[in-house]
Amino acid sequence: MNLSQRDKIHNWHPYTQHKTAANFPAIVKGKDALLWDENGKEYIDAIASWWVNPYGHSNKFIADAIYKQLTSLEHVLFGGFTHEPAVVLSEKLMEILPSNQKKIFYSDNGSTAVEVAIKVALQFNYNKGITKTKIIAFEDAFHGDTFGAMAASGISFYTQAFQGSLLEVVRVPIPTAGNEEKALQVLQDLLATNEYAAFIFEPLVLGAAGMVMYSPEVLDKMIALCKDHSVFTIADEVMTGFGKTGKTFATDYLINNPDMMCLSKALTGGTIPMAITTFTQEIYDGFYDDDVNKALFHGHTFTANPTGCAAALASLELLQTPEMQANLKRVNQSHLEFENKIKSHPKVKTTRVLGVIFALEIKTSSEESYYGTLRNKLYNFFIENGVILRPVGNIVYVLPPYITPNNQLQKVYQTIENALEIV
Numbered sequence: 001m002n003l004s005q006r007d008k009i010h011n012w013h014p015y016t017q018h019k020t021a022a023n024f025p026a027i028v029k030g031k032d033a034l035l036w037d038e039n040g041k042e043y044i045d046a047i048a049s050w051w052v053n054p055y056g057h058s059n060k061f062i063a064d065a066i067y068k069q070l071t072s073l074e075h076v077l078f079g080g081f082t083h084e085p086a087v088v089l090s091e092k093l094m095e096i097l098p099s100n101q102k103k104i105f106y107s108d109n110g111s112t113a114v115e116v117a118i119k120v121a122l123q124f125n126y127n128k129g130i131t132k133t134k135i136i137a138f139e140d141a142f143h144g145d146t147f148g149a150m151a152a153s154g155i156s157f158y159t160q161a162f163q164g165s166l167l168e169v170v171r172v173p174i175p176t177a178g179n180e181e182k183a184l185q186v187l188q189d190l191l192a193t194n195e196y197a198a199f200i201f202e203p204l205v206l207g208a209a210g211m212v213m214y215s216p217e218v219l220d221k222m223i224a225l226c227k228d229h230s231v232f233t234i235a236d237e238v239m240t241g242f243g244k245t246g247k248t249f250a251t252d253y254l255i256n257n258p259d260m261m262c263l264s265k266a267l268t269g270g271t272i273p274m275a276i277t278t279f280t281q282e283i284y285d286g287f288y289d290d291d292v293n294k295a296l297f298h299g300h301t302f303t304a305n306p307t308g309c310a311a312a313l314a315s316l317e318l319l320q321t322p323e324m325q326a327n328l329k330r331v332n333q334s335h336l337e338f339e340n341k342i343k344s345h346p347k348v349k350t351t352r353v354l355g356v357i358f359a360l361e362i363k364t365s366s367e368e369s370y371y372g373t374l375r376n377k378l379y380n381f382f383i384e385n386g387v388i389l390r391p392v393g394n395i396v397y398v399l400p401p402y403i404t405p406n407n408q409l410q411k412v413y414q415t416i417e418n419a420l421e422i423v
Contacts, residue, residue: 002026002038002039003026003028003038004023004024004025004026004037004038005023007023007024007026008023025037025038025041025043025383026038027043029058030045030057030058031056031057031058032056032057032058032401032403032404033045033046033056033057033400033401033403033404033405033408034057034408035057035388041386042386043383043386043387043388044386044387044388044400044404044408044411044412045057045388045400045401046387046388046389046398046399046400046404046412047388047389047390047397047398047399047400048266048270048399048400048401049270049388050265051207051239051244051265051266051399052265052266052269052270053266053269053270053401054242054243054244054266054269054270054315054319054401054402054403055269055270055315055318055319055324055401055402055403056401056403057270057401059269059271059318061314061317061318062268062269062271062311062314062315062318063271064314065310065311065313065314066271066272066307066310066311066314068310069085069306069307069309069310069311070307073085073306074306074307075302075305075306075307076306077301077303078106078299078303078304079299079303082304083304083306083309084306085304085306085307085309085310085313086106086304086306086309088309088313089309089312089313089316090104092313092316093276093278093316096248096249096316096320097249097261097278098249098251098252098257098258098261099257100257100259100280101257101261101278101279101280102279102280102281102284103278103279103280103281103283103284104276104277104278104279105120105276105277105278105279105296105298106274106275106276106300106303106304106305107274107275107276107277107300107303108273108274108275108300108302108303109144109264109273109274109275110143110144110149110236110238110239110262110264110265110275111143111144111145111146111149111150112144112146112149112275112300113236113238113262113263113264113275113276113277114143114144114146114148114149114152114200114234114236114238114262114277115144115146115147115148115149116262116277116298117198117200117234117260117262117277118135118148118149118151118152118167118198118200118234119148119296119298120260120277120279120283120287120296121135121197121198121232121234121260122167122197122198123287123296124197124232124283124286124287125197127286127287127289127294128286132194132195132196132197132231133167133168133195133197134167134168134169134170134195134196134197135151135152135167135168135169135170135196135197135198135199135200136169136170136171136172136187136190136191136196136198136199136200136231137152137153137154137169137170137171137172137199137200137201138154138171138172138173138174138201138202138206139154139171139172139173139174140154140155140174140206140209140212141153141154141155141171141200141201141202141206141209142154142155142158142202142206142207142208142209143200143202143236143238144238145158147162147165147166147167148167150162150166151166151167151168151169152169152200154171155208155209170190170196172186172187172190172199172222173186174206174209174212174214175214175215175218175219175222176212176213176214177214177215180214180215180218183218183222184218184221184222184225187199187222187225187226188225191225191226191228191229191231192229194229196229196231197231197232198231198232198233198234198259198260199222199226199231199232199233199234200233200234200236201219201222201233201234201235201236202236202237202239202240203216203219203235203236203237203240203249203250203251203253203254203258204216204219204240204245204250204253204354205239205240205244205245205250205354205357207239207240208392209392210359210361210392210393210395210397211352211357211359211392211395211397211399213352213354213359216253216254219254220254220255220256223254223256223257223258224256227256232259232260232283233258233259233260234258234259234260234261234262235249235250235251235258235260235261235262236262237249237250237251237261237262237263238262238263238264238265238275239265241261241263241264241265241266241267242263242265242266242267242315242316242319243266243319243324243328243355243356243402244266244355244356244357244399245354245355245357246328246329246332246354246355246356247355248319249261259279259280259282259283260277260278260279260280260283261277261278262275262276262277263275263276263277263278264276266315267312267315268308268311268312268315269311269312269314269315269318271311271315272305272307272308272311273302273308274302274305274308274309274311274312324402324403327402327403328355328356328402330406331356331400331402331404331409332353332355332356334406334409335353335356335357335358335398336353338358338413339351339352339353339358342360342413342416342417345417345420346363347362347363347420347423348360348361348362348363348420349361349362349363349394356399356400356402357397357398357399358397358398358399359395359396359397359398360395360396360397360416361394361395362374362394362395362396362420362423363394364394367393372393374391374393374394374423375391375392375393375394377422377423378391378396378419378423379391381415381418381419381422382415382419385415385418386411386415387411387412387415389412389415389416396416396419398412398413398416400412
């Protein structure tokens with residue numbers, strides 16, 4: 001048996017109905033924007049392996065930093081100890097985060113970064129003797145799969161089996177163009193009840209919803225409303241962080257800063273699972289007390305793992321190089337040129353671009369389900385043609401490694417054009 005066949009014996013994959021799933025390609029090698037399976041077939045990784053790999057696979061600069069760290073200190077518990085990689089990483093992040101962010105809490109992945117933020121919002125109020133137990137989130141949001149993050153997520157088939165076990169979250173319409181005033185009014189009405197601890201949002205782009213985009217101006221108004229009502233704002237930058245939108249963080253487009261930020265995915269350049277939640281000094285001070293019971297009793301075994309911190313430091317260094325910043329602009333320009341070419345195609349309903357993110361919505365006669373027939377047909381077509389893309393229903397998006405060369409981007413675009421002919 002080959003790897004793909006052996007995989008099916010014991011492994012349970014995410015977001016997969018194994019009864020209907022085919023054998024998965026077994027990837028044995030990656031370099032830059034390319035992956036190769038056990039049969040030697042080459043794929044362009046046009047979604048950066050779920051948005052985590054901006055600097056390319058098998059990046060030597062990050063690998064060397066990881067190896068160097070492994071030979072001095074691979075891990076030490078962060079409860080009661082500290083170490084240089086975590087200290088230096090916190091200092092480096094403070095140089096690029098919004099100016100109101102002062103404290104960093106380390107965890108393992110995007111879901112846990114969100115989980116920490118939600119728990120902090122709820123416990124801050126509890127510590128003050130204030131009863132605020134509800135959260136506000138966008139419709140169709142996705143914030144992760146742990147219970148707090150899942151509760152904040154609005155994609156129902158992910159969460160419907162657990163509805164009776166989730167904290168209470170009330171939803172606001174996504175403030176897309178033409179829908180801004182309605183969303184603002186719904187938010188205003190919710191805030192007036194004084195029942196909500198936090199408003200969590202994916203800034204400017206809702207990834208799992210199909211790269212749905214909205215303006216920084218309306219988000220600034222939403223954050224201002226929350227500040228007026230003493231409701232914390234949580235920017236989930238797990239997907240958008242570290243260059244995806246063209247700026248280091250999507251919140252860099254804003255005037256008003258969020259109270260908390262959630263970071264993961266590209267944080268370590270796609271190498272080691274790691275996440276960070278950042279906070280204002282005010283939030284940290286809400287836990288700083290002689291009463292031990294007011295501490296944040298939350299932790300992970302691999303919190304602030306030194307090897308992960310070393311990978312993150314190398315990733316930050318790469319992001320800030322002139323070459324990588326030029327790549328961000330190059331990919332964005334390439335997307336804009338393709339958008340201009342494809343937006344008038346008779347089978348294309350809408351297109352949108354922000355930073356290195358391109359999305360295209362295909363016209364359909366009926367609403368397409370998230371993992372429906374059209375999506376599966378498109379996905380299989382892309383894989384057969386050596387391009388890794390994961391459509392969301394009838395929405396095809398591209399979010400490639402920043403280092404993807406122009407000829408590979410053109411192949412991705414051409415494959416999308418070819419796919420339109422089969423739908």
